[in-house]
Amino acid sequence: MNMLPNLGPHAAFILLSYGAAVLVIGGLVLSVMADHRQQKRKLAELEARGITRRSDAGSRS
Amino acid sequence: MPNLLALANPTRFMQLSGVLLPWLWALALVALGFGLWLAVFSVPADYQQGETVRIMYIHVPAAWLALFLYTLMALSALGTLIWRHPLADVSQKAAAPIGAAFTLVCLLTGAFWGKPMWGTYWVWDARLTSVLVLLLIYLGLLALWRSIDDPSRAGRAVAIMTLVGFINVPIIKFSVDWWNTLHQPASVFRLQGPSIHPSMLWPLLLVAVGFTLLALALHMLAMRAEIMRRRIRTLEILEAARLDAVGLTPSGASA
Numbered sequence: 001m002n003m004l005p006n007l008g009p010h011a012a013f014i015l016l017s018y019g020a021a022v023l024v025i026g027g028l029v030l031s032v033m034a035d036h037r038q039q040k041r042k043l044a045e046l047e048a049r050g051i052t053r054r055s056d057a058g059s060r061s
Numbered sequence: 062m063p064n065l066l067a068l069a070n071p072t073r074f075m076q077l078s079g080v081l082l083p084w085l086w087a088l089a090l091v092a093l094g095f096g097l098w099l100a101v102f103s104v105p106a107d108y109q110q111g112e113t114v115r116i117m118y119i120h121v122p123a124a125w126l127a128l129f130l131y132t133l134m135a136l137s138a139l140g141t142l143i144w145r146h147p148l149a150d151v152s153q154k155a156a157a158p159i160g161a162a163f164t165l166v167c168l169l170t171g172a173f174w175g176k177p178m179w180g181t182y183w184v185w186d187a188r189l190t191s192v193l194v195l196l197l198i199y200l201g202l203l204a205l206w207r208s209i210d211d212p213s214r215a216g217r218a219v220a221i222m223t224l225v226g227f228i229n230v231p232i233i234k235f236s237v238d239w240w241n242t243l244h245q246p247a248s249v250f251r252l253q254g255p256s257i258h259p260s261m262l263w264p265l266l267l268v269a270v271g272f273t274l275l276a277l278a279l280h281m282l283a284m285r286a287e288i289m290r291r292r293i294r295t296l297e298i299l300e301a302a303r304l305d306a307v308g309l310t311p312s313g314a315s316a
Binding site: 004006007010013018029031035038040042043046051 | 101102106111112113115116119120123158159162163165166169170173174176177275279282283285286289290292293295296297299300
């Protein structure tokens with residue numbers, strides 16, 4: 001069963017355009033999400049080790 | 062104004078963006094889902110361009126966002142240079158890869174639309190070339206950021222270059238009026254009103270709203286990541302200084 005409408009003689013160009021948009025924007029979404037997750041994990045690790053700005057201030061006093 | 066300044070505090074921003082982000086994702090998904098469904102399955106073919114007009118629903122919003130995100134970067138650059146606000150260069154850095162991605166989508170979809178309509182993927186005319194220059198500016202700014210370690214020094218250098226590059230934004234917008242070009246003139250944002258039939262205009266605006274919400278959600282998420290990156294950097298520097306003060310290296314060995 002064909003889900004797509006008849007896109008005429010230039011269907012390949014239409015599909016290429018939508019495919020390129022999905023690839024580029026999908027890749028961007030995944031990379032921003034992965035970066036956010038990585039920074040969140042790193043910050044949590046540092047805080048779990050007791051490294052915070054407050055602990056630093058406390059260690060100086 | 063005091064409320065705006067309170068929002069611009071990084072801690073406050075983290076709290077507020079945490080609440081807003083799920084709503085932005087959901088609204089973007091609904092607008093994009095419905096808009097793209099209309100674009101592919103519902104809108105009529107164009108009387109001249111036939112079915113290829115469906116490329117417009119990706120190409121045009123991507124072009125608008127390429128310019129919108131660069132304008133956002135230029136405003137953030139003013140915030141960095143004039144007010145030296147800590148969130149301003151975070152905003153600038155977060156917007157650059159998103160703007161570059163939408164510019165790339167605009168160029169690729171333009172090429173795939175150009176081949177069946179103009180008979181060529183590319184011509185070195187004013188509109189196409191100035192958008193290619195925009196992509197190169199985005200990539201240059203990203204490279205400049207990576208070449209300077211200190212985020213605040215990098216932010217100021219990038220801010221100056223961003224403002225210099227902003228001259229390209231009106232050139233892109235008015236290139237179709239100032240020079241002879243294969244590219245068609247503006248058909249939505251015109252003094253005489255849109256020249257597109259409402260059956261095509263409304264789906265186009267809906268997809269544009271969806272892409273804008275998606276870009277804003279990505280920008281907010283990337284800003285959160287950048288704020289955390291800077292906190293991590295500060296904590297690592299403080300920890301290294303603390304260990305140094307007690308005569309230890311970060312690895313735990315005696316100095």
